[in-house]
Amino acid sequence: MTSSIRFLMCSAHHYEVDYVINPWMEGNIHKSSRDRALEQWQQLYNVLTQHATVDLVKPQIGVPDMVFTANAGLVLGDTVVLSRFFHKERQGEEPFFKQWFEEQGYTVHELPKDLPFEGAGDALLDREGRWLWAGYGFRSELDSHPYLAKWLDIEVVSLRLMDERFYHLDTCFCPLTDGYLLYYPPAFDAYSNRLIEMRVPEAKRIAVEEADAVNFACNAVNIDRTIVMNIASDSLKDRLAKVGFEVLETPLTEFLKAGGAAKCLTLRVTEPVEPAVHASAAVESRTIRLEGHLLDSGLINRALDLVVEGGGSFQVLNFDLGEQRQSTSSAEVKVSAPSHDVMEKIMSQLIDIGALTLPQEACDVRLEAVPQVGVAPDDFYVTTIYPTEVRVNGEWVKVEGQRMDGAIAITSTAGGFVARCKLLRDLQLEDQVVVGVEGIRTIRKPESRDQRATQEFSFMGAGVSSERRVELVVEQIAWELRKIRDQGGKVAVTAGPVVIHTGGGEHLSRLIREGYVQALLGGNAIAVHDIEQSLMGTSLGMDMKRGVSVRGGHRHHLKAINTIRRCGSIAQAVEQGILTNGIFYECVRKGVPFSLAGSIRDDGPLPDTKMDLLEAQADYARLIEGADLILMLSSMLHSIGVGNMTPAGVKLVCVDINPAVVTKLSDRGSVESVGVVTDVGLFLSLLVQQLSKLTSPYQAA
Template identity: 50%
Template sequence: MERKPGSTSKPQFLMVTPDHYRISYVINPWMEGNINRTALEKAQNQWENLYKIVSGFADVQLMDGRDGLPDMVFTANAGLVIENRVLLARFYHPERRGEEELFSEWFESNGFKVAQIPEGIFFEGAGDALLDCDGRWLWAGYGLRSSLESHPYIAETFNIETLSLRLTDKRFYHLDTCFCPLPKGYLMYIPSAFDAPSNRLIEERIAPDKRIVLDEVEAPAFSANAVAIGETIIMNHCFPSLRQKLARAGFSVVETCMSEFMKAGGSAKCLTIRLDEKAIENREEISTVTSRTVKVTGQLIDSGLMTEMLDIIVNGGGSFRIDELKPGYKKNEVSTAKIEVIAPRDEVLNRLIQKLVRQGATLSGIENGDAILAAVKADGVAPEHFATTTIYPTDIMVNGEWLRVENQRMDGVIVLNNGSAKCSLIRDLKKGDMVVTGGLGVKVSTLSDKSDSGEKFSFMGSGVSSERKVEIAIDRVAWEMGRIKERAGKLVV
């Protein structure tokens, strides 16, 4: 008879038997070159060893795998389970979607309350959603498998604060391959797997002495893909330096070889799912995911502008939904589109809106309003999220009316003074100047009449403009400087 969730005081896990495990397709970098190269008997022995180790600390329920679903053994992706409720997975790759119904049936038959995210939004379960070990909040990954749009549904389903982390390294396609929350507030993770805003968020929540950083040698060993049960951590391999760090924090390590499963991009954590995690009481549903709609008009398709804008959104850490698209059907007819820009936090959304405005987008409908101004606090220092100008004519909205910006130039800021708006270099700013920030109330005319000559965005590819990836580079350098400072290191400029 199956034991119902909550009927024992020991930790509870679910594992899927490996009888049908093999690599028969490629959906992550680890699988490349490994099709039909797994040794089933060896994989079964490795799985059995993991099962025995976990069973020494917890009760483990088993579910039979299914022929034709070789990745079903990676049980962590079945869904997210907190307090007898499960939010089922919606897999990104068609090869795994057959697992969804089977896991749904298992959870329902074992007494769990089952919820599911709407179709078209991807969510890959506990592989991309990890509860803080004290139950204070939930870390949620996106960018490679799970959709950013899934995070508000997670927050609502479990009534828990959900923190969005963007994955940027294709090797670490799920959050649990590079991020392992540990008891007592510790975190074992790979900083290089995340973008700069995500690293800042991690550092805001986790104290420096609680962060256990994995380097480029430890990362490929799937050390972060570990099963933490109390003060015991079960992982594929633990380098001596990492073992020392964990020992100083009060943890003991149990190693068990997972080499056959690593060929498919998974290890110990991927093969298990916790069934009895709990979050703190009196918590609040919070998701910082935010959105804003922009409108763009012009030669969107033949100039490649539409593709360029969508790339800006995705590469900048956001997501999008095209709410309206009216294409021009003839060569000289303009197209119009309304795009909902979705971002994990306000700071990311503001940055994306700025970039889109520089490409000619305007905020749509009731969201348009007067430009937001911020005062310069020191000579030559622009306020945060200042709007950067391009060579194209720009207007800002002041008191409900559009005002043309004078002295238009590349890579300037917009200063409003005595009813006039002018471009200025950052070095020329004076304390007290009022500078336009964000994208609200800013309109750029992109001179669509030049699109036929191929010159429409030629300045962006010249290699001279400081707009090209400068913000990304600055973010990364600033974060690295912070890391060096934390380690009491020295900087030479």
């Protein structure tokens, strides 16, 4: 028949599954029937010729997937953007399709050689011509979308594919007449699904179930109110019928073995141009620089993974590999994202791992006023543990008071601009707060491999050490403690009541007595149970020597609290001779400052316990300032709290029988942290034993 709608097809005479480039091909190499494939192709051809005109391109030996003409290119009006195939197995098709389009008089555009784009398999026009849906994630790169917008003079909406079974957009997405859409939502990420929902009204979105999706119901050819597809469930056909569509089924099982069906086998070459529609692409690109031991530290992999997992794409523009073992490497990477919001999220994560903006692209931070006391502006930059600098009036300013989960406030002084990390509650109306991610960089010092192996807690390389390695870890920590003590450094200890329950109290007391601890942080509970043990020999009513309950022992902790309250404080109990041993006795005797943060469950509490949470947090922050190492002993909430307010560069050792606590602290991102999964009493016992073996003081090299 004669029709204004035309399709391009290619005979299946040379079709075969000769290789594996998608999940559908796995297990199907040379298992397709050429005769059955020809028969099914002919049936599809016959159906289409009843509704449209079909042109043919000659099949070629050696390119069996040429039958899937949807991937020849993307046509709009008399313009075509040719495909750049991702896999070398299909790249041989490109010159044959190029020749056909040139012979038909199309204006042909070719993308850069290394920029994959797979034609109408990954780019589908809204059937009302309002915009172009463009997929990326498996076969086509996001960076191809601005070219499509420019050459075709159309708005491009970028959709990220997430399920490798649906590697092309047309395998899970089919725009229909009158603005309807047939699609499989789980094939897309959350952001893309929101874009779809914003563009297509709910009444016109026809979401298919997985059973229909895997039969390629969305890989359909739409001609007016007719939809040609491989197969559809009765429920899907009923839903389509209710909105005025007729489904024509034609078996294409042989082509499913290669990951294609009706739409893959056709390319619509008569796509009308809407004069009111013009070029637009929300794709945003930025170039970053990475420096350091990019390969052996895995930094380059982490950065590229963050880009892809965040919904963007990348292009490595330069990679300068260090020539010597100690040499650092550098890389320049172009990062692209489908929108400004997605780019901001990706860039914030890249900044956290030390990515730098190129000097020629650097710009000042964006500042917004505090809208009300204790409230940051929307989109404020959230700080990390790493030293940070912000660019103000063309100058890089170091952020003071670095810690996690704060905002950066900028103030102008006579000496210049001052940047300070502030908690939300501390923000004042006169503060200007950094928003967005422009003009921000974190400083990640590249250590040499030898230094990392010997000095920077290399025994903690895996982040979490299992119990079978406790002795090795303890030996290294003992050397670290001795080094810090003998060099006049500072060790802070965060401890929970489990230290007392497991018999570790006497060992921690010894560490304090021998000068290994310069600050102690905890809650009301550890002090109460330490004092209970000192006064009555029990902890939570358990006799610590015999391991049995004591009659009336459940009252002991309250008696201990009452005794200290009568004395006025822990220090006064020591001065009065009431408290004569234990962890807090040693703190008072050695002048080691301590801070006890209360909670809603505390009894008493002790007069030294700070029940004002904000006051306790500030006290904790004061005590850990300047610490070289923080030893966290079986206190999940206090340890996590301390970890969040500790800047990078401070060594952290977290000891807990619960792996989840250990992992939580190790996940902060600092390379100078370790988790030890073991009984804290055993750990402290081994640590004291190891320290006693170190008879000579540490000598710095």
